[in-house]
Amino acid sequence: MTRSDVHEEGARPDGAPRRSGPPDGGRSEGRHAPEDGDAPGRGQGRPRGGRGRRVLRWSATTLAVLILGTAGAGYLYYDHLNDNLVKGERSSGDSKARRSEPNAAGQTPLNILLIGSDSRASQANVELGGGRDTRGNPPLGDVQMLIHLAADRRSAAVVSIPRDTRVDIPKCTDPDTGATYPATNDIINTSLARGGPGCTLATWENLTGVYVDHWMTIDFAGVVRMADAVGGVDVCVNQNVWDRPLPGVPGGSGLKLRAGTTKVEGVEALQWLRTRHAWGSDILRTRAQRMYMNSMIRTLRGQNVFTDTGRLTGLAEAATKSLRVSEEIGSVKKLYDLAMQLRTVPPDRITMTTLPTVADPQNANHLLPAGESAERMWAMLRDDVSFDKKGGRTTQNGGGKASRQVRTADPSAPDDRIEVLVSNATRSATEGPVTGRAGVIAQELAAKGFTRxxxxxxxxxxxxRTVVRYPSAGLQGDAQRVAKSLGIPMTSVRRSADVAGVTVVVGADWREGDTYPRQEPPKAGDLPADVDSLSAAEKGACMNVYAPYRW
Structure with missing residues (x-):
């Protein structure tokens, strides 16, 4: 929930319940404070509400990466731009993800986590985000998106997770303060306050099994700076739209547009990104945001910034002032090289999606990852399988034959000398644990000769996912031997500092049977049916307006 839920959201005119925030209008479990107000309509001055700024940040973060890819002339300002950048530790939490194996050409995927912070640590952020009484509160990561650039650099996938999705957050240590936070189960936006961006990165790695190379964050002031630097973006509605308060439904963004395509900037861009009532749901608002982002990418690609020195330097200046990045990419040259890789992907090979979710039975205002659908999406990222149908797997990191053949030169001990601990981890976001599961697998191992x-x-x-963990290199062969006996792929054998010996962790993907179920490798474009995906090349996409908000 963001700080504007109480004043902006309200109930739908048709009486359907809202799921955007707690019934009392405060922060979920003490974390959320109310907004100062809603964004104004046309001609009413600067918006006061913070929700739209956070939404705008969602697009601006990716935009900042793309802009740096056009900033060849920015090397004239190299030292100055480097001084603008603020850097931080890549990971500050316990994570079990590992890098993908390279493909035949030696290439590996690149994963970048984009985080929108609601920090009110500066006066500028307080003025833009409202919530003056919460200035000293830890920031929340209300906008989180993972950019996956394929190993062959021919396709890209962007996956966002709704801010109120409940997940397991690992133990994290804040690199700035030294404070340590125990592992917990909470909504994902709180991870930023439990150890900074590095904790959010570790949370994503444990949730997805995907190794995340870098993070980038942006705050309110950075969003405004980037929005001003970009200029107008085309958006489209199928009917006249006016997102305004209605009887019994307070709030609204103030967006008022005629049917068709309109170039929006400034307040109107903010209103577009904040609008929820006029689209009919939070999920549809996410779609409107992605449409805006796609349009912005196309706009940038079409601008001839190389011959417009003033515009080029303005974009580069705004980008470096707006971003905080993980230390591995903490220079203009590294960001430039990163952005040049992103620019190689054509728009029709960029697919944007949102994590499939289901309602949280513990809290109607929260969400949970949608089990099998979510896991299929994560498997495609882990295996580097393109979200569009024009590509395929480019690494040998999947669950199919290639990955099962990965071996080590380290020999294993005799089966009856290998000590194995079997843990029951079959509890999932939507299902309880399978009682006695660890005992069943331990007995199966004993029957195969692993008497310890x-x-x-x-x-x-x-x-x-089921994994086999081991604490040191000397036990890798033993762990792989155990995995092979159960049919577990070698990519699920991982070194981990939080186990004392070879440990089989029976996951939610193995709730029955004594042999690990064979995992068919995903195919290109094989996204779950409940995923709402958009291609960056979709120029004709328009939003339908929920009937009460037409005029």
Missing amino acids: AVRDTSAALAEE
């Missing part, structure tokens, strides 16, 4: 296999008697954990 025992079950873990501690409480059931939650892991979407």
Whole structure:
């Protein structure tokens, strides 16, 4: 929930319940404060509400990456631009993800986490985001998107997670303060306050199994700076739209447009990104935001910034002042090289999606990853399978034959000398644990000759995928031997500092049977049916307006 939920959202005219925030209008579990107000309509001055700024930030972060890819002349300002950049530690939390194996050409995918911070640490952010009484509160990561650039650099996928999605957040240590936060289960936007962007990165890695190379963050002031630097963006509605307060439904963004295509900037761009009532749901608002982002990418690609020195330097200046980045990419040259890789992907190979979710039975205002659908999406990212139908897997990191053949030169001990602990982690976001599961697999291992296999008697954990973990290089061969006996792919054998010996963690993907179910490798374009995806090349996309908000 963002700070504007109480004043902006309200109930729908048809009486359908809203899911944007807690019934009392405060922060979920003490974390959210109310907004100062809604964004104004045309001609009413600068908007006061913070929700739209956070939404605008969602587009501006990716935009900042793209802009740097056009900033060849920005090397004239190299030292100055480098001084603008603020850097931080890549990961500050416990993570079990590992880098993808390179493909035959030696290429690996590139994953960048984009985070929109609602920090009110500066006066500029307080003025833009409202919530003056919450200036000292830890920031929330209300906008989070993962950009996956394929190993062959021919396609890209962008996946966002709704801010109120409940996930497991690992133990994190704030690199700035030294404060340590224990592992918890909470909505994902709180991860930023539990160890900074590095904790959010570790949360994503544990949720997805995808190694995240870098993070980038942007705050309110950065969003405004970038929005001003970009200029207008084309948006489209199928009917006249006016997102305004209605009887019994307070709030609204103030967006008022005629049917057809309109170039929006400034306040109107903010209103477009804040609008929810006029589209009919939060999910449709996400679609409107992605349409705006796609249009912005096309706008940037069509601008001849190389021959417009003033515009070029303005964009580069805004980008470096707006971003905080992980230290591995903490220079203009590294950001430039990164953006040049992103620019190689044609718009029709850029697919934007949102994580499939279901309602959280514990809290109607929260969401949960949608089990099998979410896992299929993560598998496509882990295996580097394109979200569009024009490509395929470009690494050998999937669950098929290639990945099962990965081996190590380290030999294993005799089966009856390998000590194995089996843990029950079959609890998932939507289902409870399977009682006795660890004992069943331990018995199966014993029957196969691993007589030192025992079950873990501690409480059931939650892991979407079954893994075999080992603490040191000397036990890698033993771990792989155990995995092979159960049919677990070698890519699920991982070194981890949080186990004392070879440990089989039976995940939610193996709730029955004594042999790990064969995982068919995903195919290009094989996204779940409940995923609303958009291609950056879709120029004719328009939003339908919810009937009460037409004029």
